[in-house]
Amino acid sequence: MRVRIHRGARQIGGTVVELEHDGRRLLLDCGLPLDGDPDDPGVMPAVDGLAVADDGLLGVVLSHGHRDHWGLLPRARAALPIFMGEATERIFTAAAPFVPGTLTTKASGHLVDGQPLEVGPFAVTPHLVCHSAFDAYELTVDAGGRRLFYSGDIRGHGRKAQLFERLIAQPPSNVDAMLMEGSSIGRLDAASRFPSEGDIESQLFDAIAATEGMALVAASAQNIDRVVSIFRATRRAGRTLVVDLYAAEILHATNRATIPQTSWPDVALFTPQHQRVKIKAEGLFPLLDRHKANRAFPEALAAEPSRFVVLFRGTMLADLVRAGCLSGARAIWPQWDGYLKDERGASLQAALAAASVPLDVIHTSGHASIFDLQRLAAAIRPRALVPIHTFEAGRFPSLFDNVVVRADGEWWEV
Ligand SMILES: [Zn+2]
Numbered sequence: 001m002r003v004r005i006h007r008g009a010r011q012i013g014g015t016v017v018e019l020e021h022d023g024r025r026l027l028l029d030c031g032l033p034l035d036g037d038p039d040d041p042g043v044m045p046a047v048d049g050l051a052v053a054d055d056g057l058l059g060v061v062l063s064h065g066h067r068d069h070w071g072l073l074p075r076a077r078a079a080l081p082i083f084m085g086e087a088t089e090r091i092f093t094a095a096a097p098f099v100p101g102t103l104t105t106k107a108s109g110h111l112v113d114g115q116p117l118e119v120g121p122f123a124v125t126p127h128l129v130c131h132s133a134f135d136a137y138e139l140t141v142d143a144g145g146r147r148l149f150y151s152g153d154i155r156g157h158g159r160k161a162q163l164f165e166r167l168i169a170q171p172p173s174n175v176d177a178m179l180m181e182g183s184s185i186g187r188l189d190a191a192s193r194f195p196s197e198g199d200i201e202s203q204l205f206d207a208i209a210a211t212e213g214m215a216l217v218a219a220s221a222q223n224i225d226r227v228v229s230i231f232r233a234t235r236r237a238g239r240t241l242v243v244d245l246y247a248a249e250i251l252h253a254t255n256r257a258t259i260p261q262t263s264w265p266d267v268a269l270f271t272p273q274h275q276r277v278k279i280k281a282e283g284l285f286p287l288l289d290r291h292k293a294n295r296a297f298p299e300a301l302a303a304e305p306s307r308f309v310v311l312f313r314g315t316m317l318a319d320l321v322r323a324g325c326l327s328g329a330r331a332i333w334p335q336w337d338g339y340l341k342d343e344r345g346a347s348l349q350a351a352l353a354a355a356s357v358p359l360d361v362i363h364t365s366g367h368a369s370i371f372d373l374q375r376l377a378a379a380i381r382p383r384a385l386v387p388i389h390t391f392e393a394g395r396f397p398s399l400f401d402n403v404v405v406r407a408d409g410e411w412w413e414v
């Protein structure tokens, strides 16, 4: 089996890995770089069969639903087979009416934890992992008697930390090459750990309890671990979690009885003006029907803002200002603070400041600490450990054994 990392050997995001055996090829992920423009022709990797039909390319296996791993697939040829988790596909479908550019291709097959998927000469065995995306997998690929392990994006301190411990306790054996992400290298020193999701829940509770008015928590609805932390903190504070129709649909798409839903008594649906316009224009009434059990109308939010925690997006701010909900309010940013520095983050900060709403960051990483990456590498003991999804490949040899740094675009044997 041969491997070529098209993108990821030197950067976080935009991951594309091509595998080849006996003239048949398979892609692992096909992501848009974090700062990439999907319309830029130069951003598409040079993979035969991605844009134009070529029998050699069998398909793409998607590790998880983050755009830096699938963002170029809407530009791939429509008939290219894509394999992904079933919940990932449901979340794409739920997001599509609300998020432009979402992948809408139907999966050719689903990844199931521990179940090998045969794609031509490749046997791909996915295992569920802990990450800030729901339904995320590591992928172990066997072909031609060789074995490749691809970590995908992974962490050991989220709500599914037991999946990380399971992987350490029962690692795949005889791994010839391991592609391991290293997002935290350069962001965290080797001795430090990230707070757990449980720690984040406690910090959120403290912040909500100390907020006189409405709490606005600007989390991504697709970071299900975080939404659960927010919900638990909200409930502990005796408040109701308010979600918009997009978030309601994403939570519904998880199809998990343990994940907050609008049918729960302490969750309510709020439809900001732009969503009401959209519902009418695009006939989304069946979605609204599904979530109408507990509606939070502007008058109710304004009457007692201290009863509510809003799963907040910037597009809601004008509605909340207009309704007079924000006296004593506080906003919380439970995302990477780097996003606050980009254009959208900066304009959100300015808009909150104009509304006199203070903003605090409460966050933990979606990626493993160096300590946990070292535990993972030591458990798998690959013959070669190849850095991916990192800006710091050059630091791998000082942190892990058997490191072989590969360049983007280089073919190599597993
Ligand atoms: Zn990623």
Ligand SMILES: [Zn+2]
Binding pocket: 064, 066, 131, 133, 153, 366
């Ligand atoms: Zn990710």
